[in-house]
Ligand SMILES: *[C@@H]1O[C@H](CO)[C@@H](O)[C@H](O)[C@H]1NC(C)=O
């Protein structure tokens with residue numbers, strides 16, 4: 001298996017993916033140069049990855065639906081490199097749910113399974129490549145879905161516009177979901193279609209459109225800490241649409257599939273993603289989480305994260321957008 005895997009990786013290593021750079025990055029920061037790296041270093045990182053996968057897979061072998069770890073596009077990176085380059089976001093504090101002035105979450109009885117994808121209101125998984133723009137991908141994904149839920153056609157909106165124009169953020173060098181939402185809400189900027197302002201995987205100058213140009217703005221957003229209230233969080237998902245969350249994604253470097261139940265912590269948020277649904281039909285209920293590392297990562301680009309217990313801090317920083 002190893003020679004085949006190595007060949008596969010040799011191909012994969014060229015198309016690097018990326019996740020979130022935090023707001024810790026200064027605006028003048030350039031990407032750390034991890035490529036080109038010597039073959040020796042890549043081979044050493046790959047060997048370490050194989051050992052790590054073996055170890056992670058050995059811990060809970062008899063657990064139902066346990067997560068499986070193995071070779072993917074990140075296996076040529078040492079964990080420190082993955083972390084230093086891709087996971088640079090600082091956790092922001094969100095007010096705890098329930099808050100005094102909270103928006104009304106419908107008191108629906110939860111179905112066993114719910115996924116906004118079934119209603120055809122979620123766009124395809126995208127690939128942020130070597131751009132630390134997860135914060136923009138997740139926020140734009142939420143706006144796309146909420147408009148589609150309101151009956152507008154489902155369209156890819158411009159992530160590059162958010163990367164270039166959202167002030168207080170650092171584009172591909174990192175950003176904060178809250179600052180992006182605040183910018184959208186305050187400026188009432190209209191997000192244009194992706195085809196009008198395509199993704200370049202690098203920072204650019206903000207391109208402005210005339211007021212009459214059609215686009216999609218938001219009316220507001222909510223941001224709460226739902227830890228210990230994941231059933232309420234599920235109701236929020238059904239009431240408002242897909243939820244933007246910030247998680248600890250260190251162990252996601254090696255994730256292939258199954259339900260993530262260990263190997264990540266709360267209070268270490270470093271990567272923004274979009275929850276589109278949940279599934280409680282099996283013995284381990286889980287959140288259905290859209291990532292922005294391409295469709296070859298995880299479960300067709302998605303991760304499954306156990307519900308309850310605030311796994312990976314998934315309930316710590318939860319945002320919904322209103323349009
Ligand atoms: C695993 O699943 C089986 C069948 O659904 C269930 O009876 C068992 O309790 C589960 N085990 C754990 C540890 O959840």
Ligand SMILES: *[C@@H]1O[C@H](CO)[C@@H](O)[C@H](O)[C@H]1NC(C)=O
Pocket residue numbers: 107109
């Ligand atoms: C929600 O509905 C259930 C019954 O469906 C009821 O028992 C519960 O009190 C309601 N909760 C709130 C906060 O209204």
Ligand SMILES: *[C@@H]1O[C@H](CO)[C@@H](O)[C@H](O)[C@H]1NC(C)=O
Pocket residue numbers: 182185186219220221222
């Ligand atoms: C969004 O903007 C509206 C109008 O300016 C304001 O009333 C509201 O408080 C803002 N929402 C948030 C969450 O900041």
